[in-house]
Amino acid sequence: MPNNDFRRLRGSRSPAEFAAAVRRAAREIGEQVACDARYIGRVEAGEIRCPNYAYERVFLYMFPGLTLADLGFSARETVRGRGARTTTTHSDSDEESDVLRRAFMTSGTTTVAAVSLGLGAAPSASGAADAFGVSGTSGMSDMPAVAHRRLGEAEVKAVEDAVRQIRLLDDRHGADGLYKRAAQPLRTAYALLEASTTSRRSMADRLHAGAGELALSVGWLAHDSGRFDDARSHYAEALATARVAGDPALEAHAFSNSAFLARDTGRPREAVRAAQAGQRAAQHVASPRLLSLLTLREAGGWAGLGDRTGCEQALGRAKSLFERGTAQADPEWMSFFGEAELEGLEAQCWSALGDWSRAARHARRATALQDPHFTRNLALYNAELADDLARAGAPDEAAAVGQDVLDLLEEVQSSRIQTMLTATTRVLLPHRRSPSVAPFLTRHASAGTSRGV
Template identity: 65%
Template sequence: MTSSPYVPAASEPQAPRPNLAFRRLRGQRSPGEFAAAVRRAAREIGERVSCDARYIGRVEAGAIRCPNYAYERVFLHMFPGRSLTDLGFAPRASVRGRGARPPVATAHPRPDDPEVPEHTHHEESDVRRRAFMTGMTGSTATVAVATLTPFGVPLGAAPGDAALDRHPARAGAGAVEEAIRRIRLLDDRHGGDGLYRRAATPLRTAFELLDAGTAQGDVAERLTAGAGELSISVGWLAHDSGRFDDARSHYAEALATSRMAGDEALEAHAFCNTAFLARDAGRPREAVRAAQAAARVAAPLGSPRLLSLLALREAGGWAGLGDRPACERSLARAQALFARGGSDADPEWMSFYGEAELEGLEAQCWSALGEWHRAARHARRAAALQDPHFTRNIALYTAELADDLARSGRPDEAADAGSRALGLLRDVRSSRIESMLATTARVLLPHRRAAGVASFLEAHATSRR
């Protein structure tokens, strides 16, 4: 893809250049058929992508200048011997905030995914803003859309859809969906502490758009589902940053939204996160009930992977209650469901759930039951299996490993794992992980003379200061 010799002014939108090379690769298949082929190829290499006809359309329209890492692996698997540029994409470095325009100064971290860049550095932001505002100044919904900017980037429909999304409610639905993706991406890399307060603005705006009542039909459904999913995303940021009461409130709001809309997928997601929160907040019986409720709602949705995750949520509750037989039954069910593989029915929000997360959640169960050696074995596997993109999860699994090793009488190995986790926390802010490491440090205090323990304790104390 070559750029035009004409360089637009900073305030002038530049239309995306269609990706003709990618279009040729699709051949006679429809966008939906090609999207299905992409999902099949992803499963062949153990990758998870939620590809649909709209995504293929965005690629071909040039709205996605470079795919994220998961899609890159899938595309290169589908077309061996070709590079991203052979597939019509721009070089990765050119879409990471250092492109045609000087990047806007920001103190916020940049996500490690060029598909959703954090800086306002190219034409997408201007196209969205103009599409939202043209001819609609003054309406409640328009003002809401125009202010849906949680991370310094106006959000909304993709540039290729701008002509269709001049209605503020439709543009708002796209904005909410994009906000969810960006929040999840940033959380994967950096954890919840630095994101929670910034995420409150798009959540508030999403419900303002919903309350404006301008959305009808499928747009209203998208906006309702998006507001509910955004509540869960913001709730998770609160959860990860130790704000359990706030998280509980956000999950309850998502649950209420799902019930009013009759959205079973959203309801299952809300119950799933409620179960997770209840376990972490020391309410294991509530965790069991919430996980079981989620499984009942999710049963007709046709996603074994979702049911697998919910079985793990239930297992965590049973472990918290000290009921080993019930925990083992739930773990066995989770593993059997996971072994069925992914499907097109798997929700987009479950992109984090792979073999690494399965191992990590099982490690937490054995840890709660006091089976430290077994817990450490699973935590070690989780850290080794995790995709490098999920920095926060690698830090989490490594911190879990450190604690399990410390409690199983292996202080030198625990200190080594704890030091690695501390290193990862330079880029991750998660009160949950920091609390785990603080507990590990207390367990290791009597072993300060063991190899590596003193240096870990010193590094931990320094990080807290």
Template identity: 65%
Template structure:
């Protein structure tokens, strides 16, 4: 991986990072970094030498992959809290010790490194304009593959001579797109990212249509494109484009079926069930969740691929559908299965995208079930827990759970606490655009209208705009 910052021989030693290493040797700490990377689906070639360079101040700011890993290892801290310099203060690419250097013990050609760096910068410099440029490294190759065959000089006739056929680099680029969309969704919100992510998805499917020469690459490309379709579907869902979300999930499901990918199939059904519930189709939600569980069981035939956490989330999706149908008994049975499966703990086979599914999400989804059954006090109890146990780095989720809590409290008849939860959600949503959360807060504000004599309620009503409540400023202090 290319360094996102220049190495600075004159840099000051990073004493904070050295303190965080504690009694572990550089090699032991590097092993811990690699383990943390695997937990979130990253790949970093960290070794003792890399740790030494960080502590010596040669690496003033790590690349984005290492940033995600370090923040995962030390939740709630920023890069500057870890002793690094702000990214915007570090310019240039002087960290390389030679052409094509990409990290400890890894060499690659300069063109490959350049392409990888362009892709990473496209996502991580922020905002929809940067995200839109994701398609740029993929589009020319995709277009060439989909257009008139161009023969290499001296090449063989036929398909083997076509330029632009995708390879492992392109498949990995699509996979990285999925990871970065998840990161940027929490930072900017679905409304900001959806259109640009759709451009990336179109480029990815052009590569799928072109086809790779090796089956292993084709499989990787299909899975990555399918996961990207699910991610774009989620952005559509969260930004209120439910019909478009349904289309993207169907596209992901078709990709899974064509490629015989049970893991992708389970993911597509999981999101389809969530969408169906939100769209007022609870019976479809139940069927989709049950189909997802069947796909997950296909994976579980091999003990090495079993993921109780995946099955737990699908059971929660089923519970949400039963709650929407008013079937309390079936809902409780599904909730009990979900809790039992969740209690089995994390496994190596847990899909990368399940990183969001922890105790907080479990509590939130259970709260939604009780809300659908009209038990507002019980819903509020679980929503409070969701807010309390959510990791601080998932800012958008805390905003979501707070908005849900505000709605339940308003229904329960506790306007003051509901307003407090609404303010908390709005404070966290500055700079993040999510139509789904905005609609929740607008609905809560409408329900609290009769209580506008309460100062906290009056203030919330003044902050919530039906068009875009997330854009309102935070309260002073």
């Protein structure tokens, strides 16, 4: 059925003109969409019943006060969940997709978020196993045993949707409450990869890419929650999957995350090497933004080594690549990489080099540019800003920003951000008698006690 509501919103603009307006709006909120006239045509024809999350954020930004229903779209749960079933024939495959997509959502703020997305409560791990024909585990790997089966669209789409859901929940709530819940869909994805008997190369490639991206998403949850050894293992798993599949985009992503982890764990030279390896892989992907991010990872490594010249050169290359704009080949996972992230990563470089005032300027820009939807990143940039201000000799302002971070941490669970804020409090201790600093230190101490820190 044609989407006449969306067509009316386009007005007198051509599909190409409207697509350009969508891309402009995306840039304004730091989102990445490769919208063109063909995409607009598919929406208006009713082929796209519900946009992905990136497009949803852009459309709601363009038309404030309207809902997806007002834009002519169907509710997400009727497209992707149980409500989408129309025949008994599709029931089993839809059930499998539903289970894998939701297997990690079982408690706390995660369940609240899942319900708000129309996904409901998740089944038990055993229920997920039964749905995929899992009869137990196989050896020390704890990999579910899945009967050999012909791979279908439902299984592949379930893996891809699980990746998107994990990223969405991490954007809003941070990693700490998600990591353990994400392990089951990851194990199931690799079990499917092992058990698949499909002869369709395109389907197998999608499953390899989906499983690899899922490993990276779970690895990031481990990384952000301070489980660095687990993160390294998941990143290595994704890299191996990329190389087996001959997937340069997945390989570049794996090296990007590995470089980030190396920098965070005090191995800056490894960070440089991993970032450079990622850039070599990314040469096969027509995405300047992907190369920009990898070059920023390299800059972070040089900063960690105290090499100001190397860092500045890498930052210059990264900015030039970023200014080339978005491209059709930009990976979906890079939706977070807008101007705010560019500024945030540069702030981290100057911070590592001890140029606190300069770091604070970039961190402040990052917080100003960040789309509030990315709650975790907003908390991260503010934590960076608070620390830079404290070290730059602005304790009162640092404490005020720190209060903002504590507000955000009521919604976000991220050990990484908590660790950053704790380091800031140590810098501010000499100013604990200040009427501006004291309330922040007291509140932070109280919050740490309530979390069991």
